[in-house]
Amino acid sequence: MQKKVLIVDDAVFMRNMIRDIFASAGFQVVGEAANGLEAVEKFRELRPDLTTMDIVMPFKSGIEATREIVKIDPRAVVIMCSALGQEALVMEAIEAGASDFIVKPFKPEDVVAVVKKVLGEGC
Amino acid sequence: MNWDLSKYLALFVSESREHLDAFSAGLVRLEKAGGAGEDPAAGVDELFRHAHSLKGMAAAMQQEGIALVAHRAEDVIGAIRARGETPSPEVVDLLLAVTDALSEMVQEAGGGGQPAAPEELAGRLDAAAGVLRGAPALADEAPLAAPPARLSAAEKSPPVPARGRTRRLRVEVEVTESSPVPAVRGFLVLKRLEGSGPVVSSIPAAEELRAGRMPGRTLAVEIETDLAIPEVERTLAQIADLARIEVREVEEAAPAPVPPRPEGAGEPARTVRIRAEMLDEFLDVSGELLLATARLRELGRAMPEAGRRAHEEGVDRLQAIAKDLHGRVMTARMTPLTILTDRLPRAARDLARRTGKQVDVVVTGTGIEVDRALLDEISDPVLHLLRNAVDHGLETAAERIAAGKRPTGRVEVSARRERDRVILEVTDDGRGMDPDALRRSAVARGAIGAEAAAALPDPEALLLSCLPGVSTAGRVTDVSGRGVGMDAVKRSVEALSGTLAIQSTRGKGTRFTLRLPLTVAMQPVLLVRVGQEIVAIPVSKVYGAAQASMEGLDRAGGSPQLAFAGGHVPVHDLGELLGAGAAAPGVRRSIVITESDTGRVGLAVDQLLGQQEAVLKPLHSPLSLVPGLSAVTVLGNGRPVFVLDVPRLVAA
Numbered sequence: 001m002q003k004k005v006l007i008v009d010d011a012v013f014m015r016n017m018i019r020d021i022f023a024s025a026g027f028q029v030v031g032e033a034a035n036g037l038e039a040v041e042k043f044r045e046l047r048p049d050l051t052t053m054d055i056v057m058p059f060k061s062g063i064e065a066t067r068e069i070v071k072i073d074p075r076a077v078v079i080m081c082s083a084l085g086q087e088a089l090v091m092e093a094i095e096a097g098a099s100d101f102i103v104k105p106f107k108p109e110d111v112v113a114v115v116k117k118v119l120g121e122g123c
Numbered sequence: 124m125n126w127d128l129s130k131y132l133a134l135f136v137s138e139s140r141e142h143l144d145a146f147s148a149g150l151v152r153l154e155k156a157g158g159a160g161e162d163p164a165a166g167v168d169e170l171f172r173h174a175h176s177l178k179g180m181a182a183a184m185q186q187e188g189i190a191l192v193a194h195r196a197e198d199v200i201g202a203i204r205a206r207g208e209t210p211s212p213e214v215v216d217l218l219l220a221v222t223d224a225l226s227e228m229v230q231e232a233g234g235g236g237q238p239a240a241p242e243e244l245a246g247r248l249d250a251a252a253g254v255l256r257g258a259p260a261l262a263d264e265a266p267l268a269a270p271p272a273r274l275s276a277a278e279k280s281p282p283v284p285a286r287g288r289t290r291r292l293r294v295e296v297e298v299t300e301s302s303p304v305p306a307v308r309g310f311l312v313l314k315r316l317e318g319s320g321p322v323v324s325s326i327p328a329a330e331e332l333r334a335g336r337m338p339g340r341t342l343a344v345e346i347e348t349d350l351a352i353p354e355v356e357r358t359l360a361q362i363a364d365l366a367r368i369e370v371r372e373v374e375e376a377a378p379a380p381v382p383p384r385p386e387g388a389g390e391p392a393r394t395v396r397i398r399a400e401m402l403d404e405f406l407d408v409s410g411e412l413l414l415a416t417a418r419l420r421e422l423g424r425a426m427p428e429a430g431r432r433a434h435e436e437g438v439d440r441l442q443a444i445a446k447d448l449h450g451r452v453m454t455a456r457m458t459p460l461t462i463l464t465d466r467l468p469r470a471a472r473d474l475a476r477r478t479g480k481q482v483d484v485v486v487t488g489t490g491i492e493v494d495r496a497l498l499d500e501i502s503d504p505v506l507h508l509l510r511n512a513v514d515h516g517l518e519t520a521a522e523r524i525a526a527g528k529r530p531t532g533r534v535e536v537s538a539r540r541e542r543d544r545v546i547l548e549v550t551d552d553g554r555g556m557d558p559d560a561l562r563r564s565a566v567a568r569g570a571i572g573a574e575a576a577a578a579l580p581d582p583e584a585l586l587l588s589c590l591p592g593v594s595t596a597g598r599v600t601d602v603s604g605r606g607v608g609m610d611a612v613k614r615s616v617e618a619l620s621g622t623l624a625i626q627s628t629r630g631k632g633t634r635f636t637l638r639l640p641l642t643v644a645m646q647p648v649l650l651v652r653v654g655q656e657i658v659a660i661p662v663s664k665v666y667g668a669a670q671a672s673m674e675g676l677d678r679a680g681g682s683p684q685l686a687f688a689g690g691h692v693p694v695h696d697l698g699e700l701l702g703a704g705a706a707a708p709g710v711r712r713s714i715v716i717t718e719s720d721t722g723r724v725g726l727a728v729d730q731l732l733g734q735q736e737a738v739l740k741p742l743h744s745p746l747s748l749v750p751g752l753s754a755v756t757v758l759g760n761g762r763p764v765f766v767l768d769v770p771r772l773v774a775a
Contacts, residue, residue: 084304087307094310094311094314100361100363103304117362119361120360120361
């Protein structure tokens with residue numbers, strides 16, 4: 001069965017890029033969100049197998065959103081999308097319950113590798 | 124859980140020795156004083172404090188054997204104090220034997236040992252305490268002796284079988300070369316492992332990882348967990364970018380003094396440990412260097428014109444270097460408070476377990492750096508305040524629930540800087556202190572009259588707990604509650620020219636506030652000139668300054684008085700006090716308002732030269748015998764200047 005993915009990023013360009021990566025790797029992108037508030041709502045509604053999460057976003061940060069999502073479902077898999085220089089924020093997100101992280105700029109195969117690892121599908 | 128106490132070992136040994144030396148010297152003095160018919164009470168109090176300090180330190184170091192012997196010795200001294208008599212030579216012999224035994228035990232502990240209490244000696248101490256109390260030893264002593272004995276048995280039994288399936292696993296991971304932020308990945312691994320069980324050790328530690336340091340891209344973590352190795356491996360297999368994962372079971376041995384580093388790992392920050400005294404020596408020598416430089420400058424003035432300029436340039440350079448060195452030595456003496464505060468949660472946890480209470484310890488502000496010498500001095504007082512908070516401040520879980528509180532008590536230790544002071548607070552949310560009980564206790568002990576006690580405002584009544592023997596504790600434990608701790612705390616704080624304050628609300632909790640200088644070696648001083656002399660007055664004791672001629676002062680009370688801050692302060696001519704003679708009449712003088720034992724006092728001087736950070740050097744005999752001088756400092760120009768001990772100067 002195809003794994004369901006929710007993509008959270010405030011940049012449309014990033015959402016498109018991530019969507020393409022997941023689509024070509026055989027995932028089903030079930031939804032997108034542009035900020036943390038939307039992310040939590042969409043998660044509640046869609047219950048994806050995996051959520052990719054930008055960190056710095058308007059209204060509610062990715063860290064806060066991650067914390068709430070993990071509260072909704074402790075087994076939720078949230079992968080942080082970070083940039084170099086955001087190490088401290090990533091660690092904060094890990095403490096908030098994020099499962100793993102990828103660092104921009106990322107190569108599609110790296111993203112897929114991380115995701116498969118986290119989902120326990122090997123690589 | 125293991126806890127690396129080894130880094131405190133050298134300090135424990137040296138401080139224990141100091142207490143033991145003072146203990147045996149005090150014993151001998153006490154015996155002699157008794158013969159001469161002097162009041163032995165003060166000497167007994169002092170012995171009590173040394174035994175008590177040693178016991179507390181040993182307990183913190185998990186040296187239960189030493190703690191037990193010190194505890195029994197304390198019992199005996201307590202019984203001596205209760206009788207109010209000079210101890211018999213037999214008892215003094217016994218206590219001297221205890222000192223010897225404790226010295227050996229401390230020695231053994233210093234070598235990494237865990238000496239047990241010699242049974243024969245403990246038995247003799249029991250018997251002596253019983254005889255002194257006029258009661259059979261056993262009934263009275265058993266409850267006191269039991270807790271440390273039980274604890275030591277519990278500590279020695281290996282925790283692995285006790286907790287059934289719990290095992291200790293050592294996990295090593297290496298992050299792939301391609302990972303852009305290996306430390307974050309290491310942090311993720313560490314967090315994931317925390318989910319499997321308590322982390323015993325982590326190299327690098329979480330803080331290092333947070334700071335982005337992960338030498339060799341390798342992380343080694345030891346955890347205690349109920350999970351089997353494959354389960355832990357499975358958890359880690361879900362983390363990306365790990366080139367190597369190794370999980371194996373390890374024996375729970377005593378922790379090596381330095382945990383082995385994974386191969387290829389570099390040092391995150393290279394450090395060496397040196398004795399604190401060596402830093403004192405450095406400070407001394409760098410001070411001497413400044414002095415010698417000033418001397419060299421003086422000599423240059425007598426040189427022929429031709430070579431003088433080059434000489435002066437050389438001296439300028441030398442002085443700049445000497446000053447730089449001095450500053451660096453001062454910086455090297457600064458130590459983060461964590462060295463002290465790291466010990467606190469563990470001490471509180473052990474104590475909570477022993478007393479059957481639940482306690483959370485929160486420590487904040489540990490990044491503040493203070494002079495190493497100061498840190499050494501305040502370690503015991505802070506540890507003692509924490510113990511008091513847990514043992515007496517906090518209620519049992521049942522009492523707390525009945526009072527509508529969370530069952531788990533909270534003790535907060537916080538540190539912050541306020542200008543040149545460091546403020547340490549120990550706050551509990553326990554039952555609070557009862558000022559009336561303290562008033563009664565102090566009156567019963569004869570420390571204060573009933574009327575004076577009744578007239579004391581509550582905050583000052585709370586400070587009565589700092590008088591020897593005054594306590595509100597209904598029972599005596601092996602932790603505190605014998606009325607010795609608080610007086611030692613107050614004394615230590617005041618010896619550092621700090622202050623202690625207590626705030627307490629019944630049913631809500633108690634806060635102890637220590638205000639301390641950042642350093643004991645460096646103090647701001649006010650430089651003043653009297654005739655040809657320059658002397659220094661500690662700024663912490665200066666309340667203000669005024670201008671007046673001695674003749675213009677109010678002499679209604681016989682001695683000259685200066686109107687200051689709504690009152691009158693007596694004024695002394697500093698020149699006269701120093702034996703340099705009074706100033707010529709009619710000259711306008713500067714008057715520094717400072718403090719003597721009897722209240723504020725004015726010192727008339729010829730000129731205020733300004734404030735300066737002074738490096739204080741202790742005086743040695745015979746100068747230390749001159750009343751009114753507390754230390755000497757060297758000015759930037761190499762001139763030595765005495766720092767005044769105003770209370771003693773005025774009293775002399």
